Amino acid sequence: MFAHIFLYRFKCLIRDRQLVFWTLVFPILLGTFFYMAFFNLNNDETFHPIDAAVVNNHAYQHDAQFKFVIEHISKGKKRLFNLKVASTQKEADSWLKTNKVKGYFTNGETLRLTVQESGLEQSIMKRFADQYRTDSSAIKSIAKENPKALQNGLLSDLGKQQSYVKEISGGSAKPNNVLNYFYSLIAMACLYGSFWGMKEVTDIQADVSARAARVNIAPVHKLKAFIAGSMAALLILFSEILVLLAYLHFGLSIDFGPRTGYVVLTALLGSMLGVSFGAFISALVKKGEGLKVAILLVISMVGSFLSGMMFLNMKYIIAQYVPLLSWVNPVNLLTDAFYALYYYDSLHRYTLNMTMMVFFILLFCGGTYLIVRRRKYASL
Amino acid sequence: MPVFKLSLKIFRKNWVAVSIYIFIFLGIAIAISANSVPEKSIGFSQEKAKVALISEEKTPLTDGFQKELSKSAVLIKLPDQTEKLQDALFFRKVTYILRIPKGFTQSVLSGGSMQMKKTVVPNSVDNAYVDLSVDQYWNLARIYAKHEPGISQQQLVNQLKTNLSGSTPVTIKAHEQAKTANSFSMYYFNFLAYTLSAALIMGVSTLMVVMNKRDIKRRNFCSPLRASSINGQLILANLLFALSAWAILILFCFILDSKSFGTQNMVYFLINSLLFTGSMTSLSYLIGNLMKNLNAMSAVCNVLTLGPCFISGVFVPQEFLNDTVLKIASFTPTYWYVQANTRIAKLTQFGWPELSPIIQSMALLLAFGAAFITVSLVVGKRKNLMNE
Numbered sequence: 217m218f219a220h221i222f223l224y225r226f227k228c229l230i231r232d233r234q235l236v237f238w239t240l241v242f243p244i245l246l247g248t249f250f251y252m253a254f255f256n257l258n259n260d261e262t263f264h265p266i267d268a269a270v271v272n273n274h275a276y277q278h279d280a281q282f283k284f285v286i287e288h289i290s291k292g293k294k295r296l297f298n299l300k301v302a303s304t305q306k307e308a309d310s311w312l313k314t315n316k317v318k319g320y321f322t323n324g325e326t327l328r329l330t331v332q333e334s335g336l337e338q339s340i341m342k343r344f345a346d347q348y349r350t351d352s353s354a355i356k357s358i359a360k361e362n363p364k365a366l367q368n369g370l371l372s373d374l375g376k377q378q379s380y381v382k383e384i385s386g387g388s389a390k391p392n393n394v395l396n397y398f399y400s401l402i403a404m405a406c407l408y409g410s411f412w413g414m415k416e417v418t419d420i421q422a423d424v425s426a427r428a429a430r431v432n433i434a435p436v437h438k439l440k441a442f443i444a445g446s447m448a449a450l451l452i453l454f455s456e457i458l459v460l461l462a463y464l465h466f467g468l469s470i471d472f473g474p475r476t477g478y479v480v481l482t483a484l485l486g487s488m489l490g491v492s493f494g495a496f497i498s499a500l501v502k503k504g505e506g507l508k509v510a511i512l513l514v515i516s517m518v519g520s521f522l523s524g525m526m527f528l529n530m531k532y533i534i535a536q537y538v539p540l541l542s543w544v545n546p547v548n549l550l551t552d553a554f555y556a557l558y559y560y561d562s563l564h565r566y567t568l569n570m571t572m573m574v575f576f577i578l579l580f581c582g583g584t585y586l587i588v589r590r591r592k593y594a595s596l
Numbered sequence: 597m598p599v600f601k602l603s604l605k606i607f608r609k610n611w612v613a614v615s616i617y618i619f620i621f622l623g624i625a626i627a628i629s630a631n632s633v634p635e636k637s638i639g640f641s642q643e644k645a646k647v648a649l650i651s652e653e654k655t656p657l658t659d660g661f662q663k664e665l666s667k668s669a670v671l672i673k674l675p676d677q678t679e680k681l682q683d684a685l686f687f688r689k690v691t692y693i694l695r696i697p698k699g700f701t702q703s704v705l706s707g708g709s710m711q712m713k714k715t716v717v718p719n720s721v722d723n724a725y726v727d728l729s730v731d732q733y734w735n736l737a738r739i740y741a742k743h744e745p746g747i748s749q750q751q752l753v754n755q756l757k758t759n760l761s762g763s764t765p766v767t768i769k770a771h772e773q774a775k776t777a778n779s780f781s782m783y784y785f786n787f788l789a790y791t792l793s794a795a796l797i798m799g800v801s802t803l804m805v806v807m808n809k810r811d812i813k814r815r816n817f818c819s820p821l822r823a824s825s826i827n828g829q830l831i832l833a834n835l836l837f838a839l840s841a842w843a844i845l846i847l848f849c850f851i852l853d854s855k856s857f858g859t860q861n862m863v864y865f866l867i868n869s870l871l872f873t874g875s876m877t878s879l880s881y882l883i884g885n886l887m888k889n890l891n892a893m894s895a896v897c898n899v900l901t902l903g904p905c906f907i908s909g910v911f912v913p914q915e916f917l918n919d920t921v922l923k924i925a926s927f928t929p930t931y932w933y934v935q936a937n938t939r940i941a942k943l944t945q946f947g948w949p950e951l952s953p954i955i956q957s958m959a960l961l962l963a964f965g966a967a968f969i970t971v972s973l974v975v976g977k978r979k980n981l982m983n984e
Binding site: 234237238242245246249250252253254255256257261262263296309312313326327328329330331332333334335336337338339340342343344345346347349350351353354357358361362365368370373374377378379380381382383384385386387390391393396528529531532535555559560562564565 | 640641642643668678679681682683684685686687688689693694704709711712713714715716717718719720721722723724725727728729730731732734735736738739740742743744755756758759760762763764765766767768769770891892895898899902903906907911912916917918921924
């Protein structure tokens, strides 16, 4: 009997094309849009050598040291500038105007910088000029105190810049913040799955829908029918989430970290969370279907917003200022679980998220059971 | 005008669905206006990277270093916990985490090779920028220690401070900048594309779907009204709806950013958005003629508004989008609308060479509108013939 109900509920649910659209097609489309829009976003952060120019005037030709330093820093793979030498100030100006260079240096009594606007690249150019000026002033003051220093290799010591910082990675994964959009998208898809749960409850309460009335007439234990139906809903949602994950990973090459097993486990818990949440709200709210849909939509959209789906830093802001909210927001729990799996080496935070989810699932299932059980209908 | 009246009634019934989009939009617009429009400063301002500095030792030199670093960086305090630091880096609360190990100062002064540890967003500009300041400070300290062996740490700090105090004079050769460049109005008008599309599809298409229902249509056609009058009234109602949606949204822009309204750029913003409204109205009219029932309405509305907005630079500026994506986007009116907007925002001169690309985009908007209308007339005619 269980198998029979399961099969027919499955057939009944899968024919709801609107629900399939919102829980499967829509997240896939949205993921594609995200991918197209955010594809290049991180390239903007990457450092490219800055297009800079220097005016080839009298002072520049005769300042061998400056010439050496600026040419040195514009060479090799790790160069700071793509240096162009302008024969006159006028030429440099025209380059600046047509955006061929971000700025140019003019050597004279003091080194000057000409730019079009303030910006990070211009600041780097200024920093370089400051540095040059500082080094010369340091040499002067050392030579004044200790004239022998110049013979003791002061200049060559200055030339031998030592690197005092070593890059260590914070963890094994790159801090690629665009990923969070996709994690919260999956979380949103799971929560949209609550519509399946809602449908389940609607179809088991005889005072709500005609189909439920028919089911209740059958000599099957209500719990049994309900569990069979919920399993069908869960199976559909879980498969949809797996399809979504596969599309994101293989189609759009979104990185989920190396722990695939845990990713699938998270998807399973997420689907259970979605279905049970929908069932619970549907059982709790007695008034019309419109209200139920509105509540589910509002909770999943606000939840997605708070976990950074529309505005990335929202997730961080909430975690910093209202940490409690990030632990009771089911969308954030899911997003954070994916995030922790990708980004952290330890599973501590992931386990915390999963525990909270299990707690919510138990709460929703228990709540639904208590509300739906033992309902008898004298007349309908 | 009974059909016109009926249309208005349907719009009123549909008001909630449409207003949700408008309210969400206004919320976001206000959020943008509250935080993202930076005051343009006169003169050169040094950019600052966001750095978390964790020092495991406290010496006069590390203190001096911290002060120097704060010239080119905003120092952000973070608790020294791996996950907290990782979080901050992921969400770009900081872009550079620097850790000074114990015994580092001593090592530098005695010419050792001990290094500080940094965790950064790999290959970022901020990384290159902060490295410059960090390396310079400690290199100078090393050289002083070597060539002035008797110097105390405090003296060294003071010496470095004097050396580092100079600042390179910077000349800014800016050309004239439009008042509306990067202004709130530019963002507002770009974002308007999303809300307007959603509101128009929700409103106009819903009306058309209802009016096209077979029974209602038959009822209407057996009334003593000429078909052209019925259609005329319908079109009138749709235009009225589109114009009022446009006007309401423009009104809010006026309230939120009255500064830009005096500019000549605003005239072009208004023309552009009006043309966009026109082409979206005709698209909605087409959708209304194609769809059979209202069940799929919100699905169609979401896909048709979100999709073009994402790929045409409404949510993410066009300069950040991939070329292929932009090529695809150029098949939507939204793309041309955003393109014209971005150009208009930067206008300082209003001669033909500056205006011609904008007018071209606008002409394309018109063409889109005309194309949608033509298709929907053909579809409508076909449907009518099939029904009879």
